[in-house]
Amino acid sequence: MKIVVPVKRVVDYNIKPRVKADGSGVETTGVKMSMNPFDEIAVEEAVRLKEKGVASEVVVVSIGVQQAQDTLRTAMAMGADRAILVLSEESPEPLAVAKVLKAINEKEQPGLFILGKQAIDDDMNATGQMLAGLLGWGQGTFAGKVEVADGRVKVSREIDGGTEDVSLALPAVVTADLRLNEPRYASLPNIMKARKKPTETLKAEDLGVDMTRRLTVVSVAEPQQRQAGVKVGSVGELVEKLRNEAKVI
Amino acid sequence: MSESVRESMEFDVVIVGGGPAGLAAAIRLRQLSPETSVCLIEKGSEIGAHIVSGAVIEPRALAELLPDWQDRGAPLNTPVTSEEMLYLTETRSLRVPMLDRLMPHMANHGNYIVSLGEVCRWLATQAEELGVEIYPGFAGAEVLIENNRVVGVATGDMGITKDGAEGPNYQPGMELRGRYTLFAEGCRGSLTKQVMEHYDLRKGVDPQTYGLGIKEVWEIPAENHRPGLVQHSFGWPLDDNTYGGAWLYHFGENLVSYGFVVGLDYPNTWLSPFDEMQRLKLHPAFRKHLEGGRRVSYGARALSEGGLQAIPRLTFPGGALIGDSAGFLNMPKIKGTHTAMKSGMLAADAVVEAMQTDRVEPGSYTQRVKDSWLWEELRTARNVRPAFAHFGMKGGAVYAALDAMLLRGRAPWTLHFKHQDNETLKAANLCEKPNYPKPDGTLTFDRLSSVFLSATNHEEDQPVHLRLRNPSLWKTVNWDVFRAPEARYCPAGVYEVVDEATAPALQINAQNCVHCKTCDIKDPTQNIDWTVPEGGGGPNYPAGM
Amino acid sequence: MTALVLLDHEEGRIRKSALSAVTAASQLGDVHVLVAGDVAVARAAAAIPGVAKVLHAADAQYAHELAEPLAALIVSLAGGYDQIVAAASAVGKNVLPRAAALLDVQPIPEVVSIVDAETFVRPIYAGNALATVRSSDAKKVLTVRGSAFDAAPAEGGSAPIETVVPATNPNVSEFVAVHLSDSERPELESARVVVSGGRGLQSEEKFHVLEPLADKLGAAIGASRAAVDSGFVPNEFQVGQTGKIVAPELYLAFGISGAIQHLAGMKDSRVIVAVNKDPEAPIFQVADYGIVGDLFEIVPALTEALN
Structure with a gap:
């Protein structure tokens, strides 16, 4: 079975994003970019499935600008076998990404797509679900555990207040949550070897996908600063306020 | 521990550090000898992540390295258009007249205000196009020496837990073996330190003296932005015994680079370079530039101020020191980028020659440096910084002016540095406590909110990379005599005294470290050993730094 | 519409x-x-x-x-x-x-x-x-x-x-089981109430003072990086930029000064309560309700008052 893992190049999770002064977006030029952390988890899971003998090949795909090549290299250094770079604008919308991935599916015919549950830049949390919808496949979103057996994949999903197990027919789409695994480091020898692994470069339009945005950004602003509240004199007063004013206890 | 399992790879040249020196050397090597395999490692998570500089740079070395740098889109976009040198009192500022005559080294005509981090990112793309292999996120942790020849470096192990055991994500380091190894770690490099000691490279030269530079980048309203404006100051808030001053540059898209350098030979144990830097922003000469703006990044880095007299032997069997690892910064000019690049280029020339003639030591590097403008520049500047150490700030300034106007740097004498920076602190009871104002949260800030803007981070589960050689010395020396100067000189809040009133103890918040190296320099007994943490750790400076 | x-x-x-x-x-x-x-x-x-x-x-x-x-x-x-x-x-x-x-x-x-x-x-x-x-x-x-x-x-x-008439089931998925968390302590990231401690808790032993209060409120327990660095609690308790980002209905911060890294991890909480002996502690800048005082007196009193 082949596994395809889409990976996104995003502003590194250590960087505090800065809203541009003109409100047109978040500053990304000259900012450190890295692989979306949830995508790292997805790559790790795919590589583990290959190491267990469940998967035969792991293909990583990134859709975006040329520099996404670095992200693909990192994924290959973690153990992915080869990469596909689909050139488009930076950070395309989930709908367009899902359509590109659907086209990749026709080309690659994988048994499983594993995606990160969301990208930490636009926080959409949609691509995996949308891809599954377009393909008519089952979706195991927010996965905390993945087991492949007997032509099905069993996914333990993180839901409000617990977990839910679902069983999906293969092929299927899985999206990785934080606790699925702890991704490995891309070691230096593996990074060096990854330079020799193949990357195929395509253009979104060659795949026949319309990348036109459906959402236009009107403005981006920093959230309002929290204001200091009141100091209370006693525990009794605090409890009274929490009960009757804030109504949280 | 892991030597038996780690992999190794052979290169012609291994370069440690992706700053201007290392990148210039890498580019030069491939220009001269396209067949030479060059591997460059950088401990920052990406090229530029650990670069802090003013920076006004002189394009001289760049133009020699890549004459068509403008066509290649080098990010030198803000030419210096006007400049001022101010002498400050607490409330007033006096403009130094005839700057080009009194302080000709400060003349910035033809220079550019840049983000050095961006320049390095651009240099890295040039190097990669020439076939240099660049690996950011990997720290050189060990010098490989065989038969008294440096044969490369090993990167640090990854995934070692806090208590030193191999964690679940353990990856052994890798040996990067090179016929020649160039150390381009910047000021006070941790491997450079080992190489200097092993080959006794500092024998017969003055002790290196250092400064600590702390920088903020501000974004200000467009109507107040005057791109190309350069302002320097000396005087207040530092006293006459403390060398230092401030810069303020308008550059890029409504950005202002503001920073402050304090000579680390300062005597007052209560002095806090961070708080000096913060309070200077309240001075009318600085406040007017920053008011209405917002601070967007913060960083700090030590720099070498010793100049010519403190430059060590530059080569050893199997390699050389380049850039600020060797101390090529020109302090009176407050510039080190062009000298760092030039030294890297000269070392590359020497390495190519050594390769062709199969010599173990790229020895012609030293002579090449002495024959170049780099040496001439440092030679004429050599007495300025030590004059401040000898005569104080005012005396030093007068000396510097006389040196410039009458002697033109050709004095028949050379002033020397007598002390290492760690020897200059006075006991706490002999020093006066400065009265620093509380941060106002608008113009001035505390350490932790500043460190936050450096985006520094270290994998939590790893051994502390700041080590006390003798932990008991902290109480008897650092606390009892000096009242924990590290809590004040560290610009990142790494060192914290807990239980001050009852049982004072040192808490090391290693995660905050921004890799400035000040503690390695200034600790009174040099008891703090700055070792390299897991690769990729440390600050993540954005564009603008 | x-x-x-x-x-x-x-x-x-x-x-x-x-x-x-x-x-x-x-x-x-x-x-x-x-x-x-x-x-x-x-x-x-x-x-x-x-x-x-x-x-x-x-x-x-x-x-x-x-x-x-x-x-x-x-x-x-x-x-x-x-x-x-x-x-x-x-x-x-x-x-x-x-x-x-x-x-x-x-x-x-x-x-x-x-x-x-x-x-x-x-x-x-x-x-x-x-x-x-x-x-x-x-x-x-x-x-x-x-x-x-x-x-x-x-x-x-x-x-x-x-x-409504059911739509055609794609028949690609089956429900197997649901496991609702029965642990008394909810997950930090999804808890409705979080009780968090900082350096002010002083030691690993004293950190336990928060537990009866957390039990009473059905709260998760969190900590500042300073408390984690001091070894009071393991790293998975850490709330902040480099730890977990939480946004509960109620966040109670005891002995936490309010370093910006910590604030980044909890500032979206609906109601924030801060208890600190330092009236200048930055945490009070974001707290809806603050008490200046000794947390070792206030925490037991608060636990008692909730009875």
């Missing part, structure tokens, strides 16, 4: 966040709600004031709110609606993007404010920025953040209930 709200429920009760979704949808026009599952839930939905019609899908395939059949059902009903809305709950986030893809619509997740019928505000970069976006899709598909809209009242309405 009419919106269809997917009303998700748990153990026979409508989720509070789904009631917030009703409020959000009512800002756009008339509100119909879709209940997949038990008829009792459909009846409860009919009682929500402002709901004009309840669509009830009783078929067994919808019992566990699986995304695949539920998205198909929504698509089969979508023709008559201008907006499809759900809470940004585990169910809403699972189902709505799938339905949107089938409708060839780009969904708008986690809406916190509705500007007009085309324009919505949503957090990006983990809440570090708010984006106002305009959708060019004819039909809007959105999930809304519960904390941003008041919950609609549960009583007072009497909408008609209409049973």
